[in-house]
Amino acid sequence: MKILVAPLNWGLGHASRCVPLVRRFIKEGHEVILGGDGDSLTLLRRHFPKLRYVYLAPLNLRYSAGKRQVWAMLKALPQLLRWSVQDHTLLKAVLNEEPIDRVVSDNRFGLYVSDSKAGQTQCVYMTHQLHVMLPKGWQWAEPMVERLHAWVYGHYHQVWVPDYEEAGRSLAGELSHPGTLKKKNESKIQYIGPLSRFSPVPASPQSSASYDVVAVLSGLEPHRTMLEKEIIGRYQGADERVLVIQGLPGRPNTRFKRGNITMVPYMGDEELAKALRGARHIIARSGYSTIMDMEALGLLKQNAQKEKSQISNLKSQIELIPTPGQPEQEYLARLLCKK
Numbered sequence: 001m002k003i004l005v006a007p008l009n010w011g012l013g014h015a016s017r018c019v020p021l022v023r024r025f026i027k028e029g030h031e032v033i034l035g036g037d038g039d040s041l042t043l044l045r046r047h048f049p050k051l052r053y054v055y056l057a058p059l060n061l062r063y064s065a066g067k068r069q070v071w072a073m074l075k076a077l078p079q080l081l082r083w084s085v086q087d088h089t090l091l092k093a094v095l096n097e098e099p100i101d102r103v104v105s106d107n108r109f110g111l112y113v114s115d116s117k118a119g120q121t122q123c124v125y126m127t128h129q130l131h132v133m134l135p136k137g138w139q140w141a142e143p144m145v146e147r148l149h150a151w152v153y154g155h156y157h158q159v160w161v162p163d164y165e166e167a168g169r170s171l172a173g174e175l176s177h178p179g180t181l182k183k184k185n186e187s188k189i190q191y192i193g194p195l196s197r198f199s200p201v202p203a204s205p206q207s208s209a210s211y212d213v214v215a216v217l218s219g220l221e222p223h224r225t226m227l228e229k230e231i232i233g234r235y236q237g238a239d240e241r242v243l244v245i246q247g248l249p250g251r252p253n254t255r256f257k258r259g260n261i262t263m264v265p266y267m268g269d270e271e272l273a274k275a276l277r278g279a280r281h282i283i284a285r286s287g288y289s290t291i292m293d294m295e296a297l298g299l300l301k302q303n304a305q306k307e308k309s310q311i312s313n314l315k316s317q318i319e320l321i322p323t324p325g326q327p328e329q330e331y332l333a334r335l336l337c338k339k
Contacts, residue, residue, distance in 0.1 A: 002031045003101065005104045005106075006034070006105055008106055010220065013287045017292060046249055057083050061076055084108075086110070087108055087110035088112070099120065102124060106126045111125075122158070126160040127161065128162055128172045129175050130159075130189070158190060159189045171194055175288070175328055196289075214283070215231045215243070216285075219287070227285075235261060243262050251265035282299070
């Protein structure tokens with residue numbers, strides 16, 4: 001089977017959770033083609049340098065520097081529409097050149113073809129947000145946005161949800177287990193379990209503490225850079241040994257030091273897993289892929305989760321900092337704190 005895997009370029013989480021899927025497809029003997037744009041495609045190519053790849057429509061969004069992103073996202077709607085149409089057109093061009101048996105789209109809205117033109121191509125949409133959360137004051141629009149999202153993934157043959165099917169075990173909570181689903185889409189939805197690039201890394205061996213604090217950055221600008229500056233300001237000149245993984249896979253992987261702080265653009269899976277297991281304090285965004293990674297490493301069971309305003313000196317603490325204006329990340333941080 002020939003499979004095209006294409007994640008959304010919105011931070012690195014969509015690409016990182018596609019890594020175990022690609023590994024599984026290769027192990028099963030399938031031919032995999034990578035698709036996408038930007039840092040997301042760069043991350044996949046770093047993991048699988050021998051695989052073919054195709055460029056899809058670029059998406060270059062930026063957040064507002066403030067704490068609310070509603071207007072930034074509203075202004076981006078025309079760009080998102082054009083991007084989806086371009087993706088749809090590019091996919092048809094790819095299929096005209098060679099037959100592909102399955103397309104796996106991680107939140108890329110336009111990577112589907114109609115049944116009349118699809119031939120033998122099965123189009124799969126992957127998402128953990130069957131329920132879409134909006135910021136305070138805009139919750140009234142959630143049913144409308146949710147219906148729009150359902151219309152999008154209704155064009156696909158299957159919808160894969162990277163979470164546990166049992167609501168009691170769910171890592172995404174209400175996001176992946178909404179109260180109601182349209183009957184016409186319910187039969188398409190399959191819960192495939194959490195996906196993490198660390199899944200093959202054994203969780204039992206304990207690593208020595210090379211760094212006291214490990215910060216893993218990701219997400220859209222300018223908030224990725226803003227968090228990086230905040231961490232440097234917090235720890236510069238302190239006694240702790242600090243490692244900051246910048247989440248920039250497109251840059252040369254060269255380390256540089258600022259006193260007690262070591263900066264590295266990107267880190268491979270095994271090295272990063274070792275650093276995270278050995279850290280006394282972990283700082284990360286509360287994105288869903290990060291949470292799946294922490295669970296795969298066994299860190300959610302061992303560590304106390306605290307929100308940004310509740311920093312303590314507990315050993316092995318995970319500090320989850322939601323991206324400002326992203327209510328799903330705020331929800332996930334609260335959900336883990338309750339657990």
